[in-house]
Amino acid sequence: MKHKTHHVDFCVVGGGMTGMCAAISAARHGARVALIQDRPILGGNASSEIRMHIGGAHGKNNRETGILEEIMLENLYRNPLKNYSIWDSILYEKVRFEDNITLLLNCSCNDAQMDGNRIRAVKGWQLTTQTWHTVEADLFSDCSGDSILTPLSGAEFRIGREARSEFNESIEPEEADKKTMGMSCLIQARETDQSQPFISPSWANKYPTDDDLPNRGHEIPRSNFWWIELGGEQDSIHDTEEIRDELLKVAFGVWDHIKNQGDHGVDNWMLEWVGFLPGKRESRRYVGDHILTQNDVRAEGRFDDLVAYGGWSMDDHHPGGIRWPGKPTIFHPAPSPFGIPYRCLYSRNIENLFCAGRNISATHAAMSSTRVMATCAILGQAVGTAAAVAVHDNLTPRGVYEKKIKELKQTLMEDDCYLPWNVREIPTLTASAKLTASEGDPEPLRNGIDRPIDDTNNGWTGSIGSWVQYSFDNPENIRGLRFVFDSDLNRKGLNMASNYPFNMELTTVPKTMLRAFRVEALGEDDVWKVIVQEENNYQRLVRLQTDIKTRAVRFIPEATWGDERVRMFAWDVTSS
Numbered sequence: 097m098k099h100k101t102h103h104v105d106f107c108v109v110g111g112g113m114t115g116m117c118a119a120i121s122a123a124r125h126g127a128r129v130a131l132i133q134d135r136p137i138l139g140g141n142a143s144s145e146i147r148m149h150i151g152g153a154h155g156k157n158n159r160e161t162g163i164l165e166e167i168m169l170e171n172l173y174r175n176p177l178k179n180y181s182i183w184d185s186i187l188y189e190k191v192r193f194e195d196n197i198t199l200l201l202n203c204s205c206n207d208a209q210m211d212g213n214r215i216r217a218v219k220g221w222q223l224t225t226q227t228w229h230t231v232e233a234d235l236f237s238d239c240s241g242d243s244i245l246t247p248l249s250g251a252e253f254r255i256g257r258e259a260r261s262e263f264n265e266s267i268e269p270e271e272a273d274k275k276t277m278g279m280s281c282l283i284q285a286r287e288t289d290q291s292q293p294f295i296s297p298s299w300a301n302k303y304p305t306d307d308d309l310p311n312r313g314h315e316i317p318r319s320n321f322w323w324i325e326l327g328g329e330q331d332s333i334h335d336t337e338e339i340r341d342e343l344l345k346v347a348f349g350v351w352d353h354i355k356n357q358g359d360h361g362v363d364n365w366m367l368e369w370v371g372f373l374p375g376k377r378e379s380r381r382y383v384g385d386h387i388l389t390q391n392d393v394r395a396e397g398r399f400d401d402l403v404a405y406g407g408w409s410m411d412d413h414h415p416g417g418i419r420w421p422g423k424p425t426i427f428h429p430a431p432s433p434f435g436i437p438y439r440c441l442y443s444r445n446i447e448n449l450f451c452a453g454r455n456i457s458a459t460h461a462a463m464s465s466t467r468v469m470a471t472c473a474i475l476g477q478a479v480g481t482a483a484a485v486a487v488h489d490n491l492t493p494r495g496v497y498e499k500k501i502k503e504l505k506q507t508l509m510e511d512d513c514y515l516p517w518n519v520r521e522i523p524t525l526t527a528s529a530k531l532t533a534s535e536g537d538p539e540p541l542r543n544g545i546d547r548p549i550d551d552t553n554n555g556w557t558g559s560i561g562s563w564v565q566y567s568f569d570n571p572e573n574i575r576g577l578r579f580v581f582d583s584d585l586n587r588k589g590l591n592m593a594s595n596y597p598f599n600m601e602l603t604t605v606p607k608t609m610l611r612a613f614r615v616e617a618l619g620e621d622d623v624w625k626v627i628v629q630e631e632n633n634y635q636r637l638v639r640l641q642t643d644i645k646t647r648a649v650r651f652i653p654e655a656t657w658g659d660e661r662v663r664m665f666a667w668d669v670t671s672s
């Protein structure tokens with residue numbers, strides 16, 4: 097068989113939303129990265145192979161930003177009908193065309209070479225090329241969901257539910273067990289303009305009446321059938337193939353029930369798609385320097401080393417899945433946001449191994465909240481950024497905690513990651529310049545908080561054609577401009593559809609977003625000259641490089657995607 101060896105700084109295993117954000121952030125900060133993904137496409141449970149929409153923190157203005165928001169806005173711009181092939185292509189291009197990333201698709205990681213308690217290399221089998229790939233790296237991150245690097249490296253992990261007494265978690269059972277949340281094969285349906293018969297396969301389950309699907313809302317088009325769930329009472333790794341067979345019987349049986357058993361008002365609806373690759377919710381979780389618990393979540397996780405946040409309820413599915421006739425899940429309350437500390441994002445005993453995604457160091461209870469994909473994505477960005485810091489300063493993941501946590505947090509905030517209760521440091525030139533505007537108060541643009549919090553707007557509002565200006569006592573070299581525009585953090589709607597109604601509403605870029613703007617600099621002759629002209633912006637975080645010496649720069653908004661007023665949350669000017 098053919099063998100190939102790659103030498104990189106940082107190797108990410110698993111290309112779900114988490115692994116993608118980890119790889120992209122590390123690469124953008126200068127690390128040489130390899131991403132090993134065992135499927136032909138990226139996105140994990142969010143990809144077209146599983147089709148779960150991305151959820152995150154509840155509550156006003158709590159939407160996750162950073163790389164995830166960049167991807168979401170790209171999708172809103174290019175994918176008005178929420179087509180899964182377009183979504184897959186956006187995820188693919190974000191990684192494939194990022195400098196510094198070697199992307200190994202169709203490559204399943206299944207071996208690790210160790211030097212004591214360090215991983216030296218991992219190995220993967222690429223199905224399409226019949227090639228063994230070895231990736232040697234200084235640092236690794238396990239973003240595989242099922243934590244493949246725990247058995248391969250000897251990293252400590254947990255599986256199942258903790259006993260209530262272990263961490264004093266009131267929502268946990270009295271006795272510890274190995275039960276988990278189950279996995280699902282989802283269904284999607286499409287409405288057409290004609291009657292659509294459905295003949296059920298003979299092997300599908302039978303659900304003759306609604307009472308056979310108790311507590312399982314199956315109204316079309318709302319349901320995405322997340323409750324077609326099994327495997328929580330088996331081994332959610334090694335029994336997956338057997339569980340998949342059972343899930344397919346359920347999935348086709350449920351569709352037969354909807355189409356043929358009683359009137360569900362779905363005559364014109366057809367079965368669009370059934371997932372044959374089960375989407376997983378839970379298996380191994382790493383043990384890091386801190387284990388996040390229910391009590392940390394309830395106390396809002398105000399850790400000094402918080403590098404990401406959650407805000408979904410502790411959504412603890414019954415391990416019986418669809419075999420359990422009661423409610424399939426309990427939404428135990430969680431505050432939103434709550435902080436997640438950096439110390440949950442690396443292995444306690446393998447010194448160069450990060451973890452991110454549903455496998456972080458958390459109890460079953462805390463994980464039932466942190467597992468949602470927007471939370472996983474920002475955890476991935478935190479790990480990728482930490483890896484770049486570690487590569488730059490020759491540190492281990494723990495070393496970053498001990499020596500560079502402040503720098504890590506600042507970099508994340510500069511990259512538009514929201515860290516609740518933290519304030520971004522403003523570049524010296526921005527802080528020392530004179531800031532004026534033709535209307536409104538521009539001062540919040542440099543307050544270090546790049547989104548509204550409670551009743552405080554933290555931004556500047558003006559009209560089209562108005563201006564905001566930085567002036568300097570002496571001419572300054574302006575090398576960079578950083579803007580944070582308004583992508584409407586409270587916008588409704590999912591990133592992708594659960595089902596496809598006949599006249600589906602088209603999605604578009606949020607109306608609040610700034611579409612066109614220009615930046616002018618004051619010349620030596622006291623005449624304003626245009627140095628940036630943007631006609632088709634749809635991103636929230638915009639960074640521009642400039643090379644100009646001037647006494648003043650002006651920002652002038654020219655058009656939004658719909659709103660009359662313009663709103664933005666930050667504008668920095670930098671001299672380096």
Ligand SMILES: Cc1cc2nc3c(=O)[nH]c(=O)nc-3n(C[C@H](O)[C@H](O)[C@H](O)COP(=O)(O)OP(=O)(O)OC[C@H]3O[C@@H](n4cnc5c(N)ncnc54)[C@H](O)[C@@H]3O)c2cc1C
Binds near residue numbers: 113133141322472
């Ligand atoms: C039916 C269902 C409903 C859910 N509902 C929601 C919801 O409403 N909103 C929400 O946000 N979340 C939801 N979740 C939870 C969420 O999807 C997961 O917790 C999340 O996807 C975990 O992210 P991850 O990156 O850790 O893992 P994944 O998304 O599973 O990504 C891991 C990737 O690693 C790859 N991989 C695995 N092993 C290897 C290997 N050995 N080598 C190389 N690659 C490997 C996998 O193929 C996969 O692509 C749901 C999950 C399910 C199953």
